Amino acid sequence: xxxxxxxxxxxxxxxxxxxxxxxxxxxxxxxxxxxxxxxxxxxxxxxxxxxxxxxxxxxxxxxxxxxxxxxxxxxxxxxxxxxxxxxxxxxxxxxxxxxxxxxxxxxxxxxxxxxxxxxxxxxxxxxxxxxxxxxxxxxxxxxxxxxxxxxxxxxxxxxxxxxxxxxxxxxxxxxxxxxxxxxxxxxxxxxxxxxxx
Amino acid sequence: xxxxxxxxxxxxxxxxxxxxxxxxxxxxxxxxxxxxxxxxxxxxxxxxxxxxxxxxxxxxxxxxxxxxxxxxxxxxxxxxxxxxxxxxxxxxxxxxxxxxxxxxxxxxxxxxxxxxxxxxxxxxxxxxxxxxxxxxxxxxxxxxxxxxxxxxxxxxxxxxxxxxxxxxxxxxxxxxxxxxxxxxxxxxxxxxxxxxx
DNA sequence: GTCTATACTCTGATAGAC
DNA sequence: GTCTATCAGAGTATAGAC
Numbered sequence: 001x002x003x004x005x006x007x008x009x010x011x012x013x014x015x016x017x018x019x020x021x022x023x024x025x026x027x028x029x030x031x032x033x034x035x036x037x038x039x040x041x042x043x044x045x046x047x048x049x050x051x052x053x054x055x056x057x058x059x060x061x062x063x064x065x066x067x068x069x070x071x072x073x074x075x076x077x078x079x080x081x082x083x084x085x086x087x088x089x090x091x092x093x094x095x096x097x098x099x100x101x102x103x104x105x106x107x108x109x110x111x112x113x114x115x116x117x118x119x120x121x122x123x124x125x126x127x128x129x130x131x132x133x134x135x136x137x138x139x140x141x142x143x144x145x146x147x148x149x150x151x152x153x154x155x156x157x158x159x160x161x162x163x164x165x166x167x168x169x170x171x172x173x174x175x176x177x178x179x180x181x182x183x184x185x186x187x188x189x190x191x192x193x194x195x196x197x
Numbered sequence: 198x199x200x201x202x203x204x205x206x207x208x209x210x211x212x213x214x215x216x217x218x219x220x221x222x223x224x225x226x227x228x229x230x231x232x233x234x235x236x237x238x239x240x241x242x243x244x245x246x247x248x249x250x251x252x253x254x255x256x257x258x259x260x261x262x263x264x265x266x267x268x269x270x271x272x273x274x275x276x277x278x279x280x281x282x283x284x285x286x287x288x289x290x291x292x293x294x295x296x297x298x299x300x301x302x303x304x305x306x307x308x309x310x311x312x313x314x315x316x317x318x319x320x321x322x323x324x325x326x327x328x329x330x331x332x333x334x335x336x337x338x339x340x341x342x343x344x345x346x347x348x349x350x351x352x353x354x355x356x357x358x359x360x361x362x363x364x365x366x367x368x369x370x371x372x373x374x375x376x377x378x379x380x381x382x383x384x385x386x387x388x389x390x391x392x393x394x
Numbered sequence: 395g396t397c398t399a400t401a402c403t404c405t406g407a408t409a410g411a412c
Numbered sequence: 413g414t415c416t417a418t419c420a421g422a423g424t425a426t427a428g429a430c
Contacts, residue, residue, distance in 0.1 A: 010413075031310055034405065047408080048414050056406060102309045109302035112295070112368030113228055123369055151381075157366060157373065158382045164365050165358025171309030172320055176354065185355045188347075188386045204395060231422065244425090245397045253423060 014052045017042050018066050021059060026099040030106045035059070057117040060107055064121050067100060082139075083132035084159075084186055091163060092179035094170075101167050108164060129163075130156040137190060146190045155189055202249060211249045214239050219260050223296040227303045232256070254314040257304055261318050264297060279336075280329035281356075281383055288360060289376035291367075298364050305361060326360075327353040334387060343387045352386050 020042045025033055035056055039049040053059040075093055076086030094101050111122040130153070137152035162185055166178040202211045217239045222230055232253055236246040250256040272290055273283030291298050308319040327350070334349035359382055363375040 007413090013413085029310070031307070031313075035407095036405085045415060046406085047416085050407070051413065098309070102306065105306035105309065106303070108365050109299065109306050109368075110228070111365075112299045112302065113226065116228075119369070122365075126366060126369060150385075154378060154381055155385075157363070157378055158359060161359050161362025161366055161378070162355060163362065165360065165362035166354070168305050168308075168319075168361050169323060169354060169358055171306075172316070172323060181351060181354055181358075184348075184351055185386070188352075189382070201395075207395065210396080233422085242398050243423090244399080247424075248396065 010052070013044075017044075017049055017052055017059075018062055022063050022066060022100070025063065025103050026097045029099040030103045055117065057110070060103065061118045061121045064104065064107060064118065064125075067104075068121075068125060082136045083129070084136055087129070087133070087159065087163060088179045088183050091166070091182055094167065094178060095174070098171070101171060105164070105167055105171070126160055129160050133159050140190065150190060158189060159186065207249070210241075214241070214246060214249055214256075215259055215263050218256060219263060219297075222260065222300050223294050226296040227300045252314065254307070257300065258315045258318045261301065261304060261315065261322075265318075265322060279333045280326070281333055284326070284330070284356065284360060285376045285380050288363070288379055291364065291375060292371070295368070298368060302361070302364055302368070323357055326357050330356050337387065347387060355386060356383065 017038070021038045024038050024041055028037075035049060036046050039046045042049065049059075053062065071090050071093070072086075075089040076083070080086035080089050107118045108122060110116050111119045113119065133156040134152040137146060137150060137155050140146035141148055141150065141152070159182070162182055163178075166176065166181055170176045170178045202208050214235070218235050221235050221238055225234075232246060233243050236243045239246065250259065268287050268290070269283075272286040273280070277283035277286050304315045305319060307313050308316045310316065330353040331349040334343060334347060334352050337343035338345055338347065338349070356379070359379055360375075363373065363378055367373045367375045
């Protein structure tokens with residue numbers, strides 16, 4: 001009863017595929033990149049690649065989880081005081097990886113399908129980010145920096161929506177300052193007393 | 198030098214295709230709907246359909262423009278005092294057409310490609326909506342309902358981003374109140390004095 | 395200009411040998 | 413675990429009838 005990827009070699013291969021696929025999509029973008037190309041770049045056949053992922057969509061879900069983990073370590077956890085600073089840091093970094101932004105947005109749209117494999121990732125992702133933002137709001141309310149009348153869950157939904165929507169506008173016009181707009185909106189939403197300084 | 202669709206019959210056909218395609222995608226969603234199916238439903242061959250649209254993506258662009266025009270007439274212009282009310286009304290209506298929301302989000306992601314035919318639509322769309330929102334902010338600043346320190350362009354970018362991002366969260370969880378969240382965010386962003394009542 | 399028939403290419407996916 | 417071979421379906425392109 002050994003699951004796929006349980007053996008050392010399989011695990012390494014799977015990780016290698018994930019790493020290469022992430023790089024290829026970051027470089028080439030979502031469209032115009034086939035699994036055959038990813039497979040070739042890994043040095044494996046298409047069925048060889050598909051041995052590790054049920055479908056193309058499952059691969060995408062895995063890529064997004066992988067990238068989320070990397071972002072969290074590199075930008076959110078390290079060097080950020082709270083979830084808002086972390087979110088802003090990730091958004092700032094996003095402008096360096098347009099291919100991944102495109103992949104993320106495309107999958108966010110696809111997650112609307114109840115059957116789509118990426119749905120699970122997005123539900124988890126949105127839930128986690130919303131919770132951490134709501135916690136920041138509650139924390140600042142406890143210390144009096146933010147008015148008690150503010151609804152933490154509402155602000156959390158709004159900040160997540162803003163992060164996603166700003167990425168769309170940035171792909172249309174790279175001069176849009178995603179991180180800056182997010183930060184300014186946060187200040188307006190929770191009141192200037194709660195602004196990041 | 199007669200363009201495609203210059204004749205009365207062609208114009209009618211093109212409109213019929215647009216109408217049927219919009220209905221099919223609203224019903225079936227973006228995925229799992231092929232051009233062959235749309236063509237069959239129109240009662241025309243696939244090349245017959247493609248005679249009116251350069252490519253699948255051009256058809257999508259036309260669908261989005263058509264839908265935008267309908268929404269504007271039906272919800273924004275009629276029964277709404279200003280651009281914010283109109284935007285909220287369209288968002289409220291969106292929960293009745295999940296297939297079109299999915300199509301819109303998918304194309305919004307695809308518009309990141311500089312070569313993609315829908316890019317033009319989204320640039321126009323975002324520009325127009327942002328301008329009308331910024332005008333509302335400036336109008337309220339002139340009448341003193343909104344503080345002069347608020348940046349109209351920033352608020353406009355934020356409101357558009359919010360509208361897009363809330364649709365993503367709504368597809369993940371239909372209990373999300375897109376219109377309500379948008380309205381509350383607007384009140385916070387421009388200050389309670391400027392809230393819709 | 396409008397439209398059909400046919401065929402081409404590429405995609406993700408599967409079957410089965412080794 | 414990985415390959416070769418093959419598949420059905422997608423969007424697209426061309427030829428030509430009316």
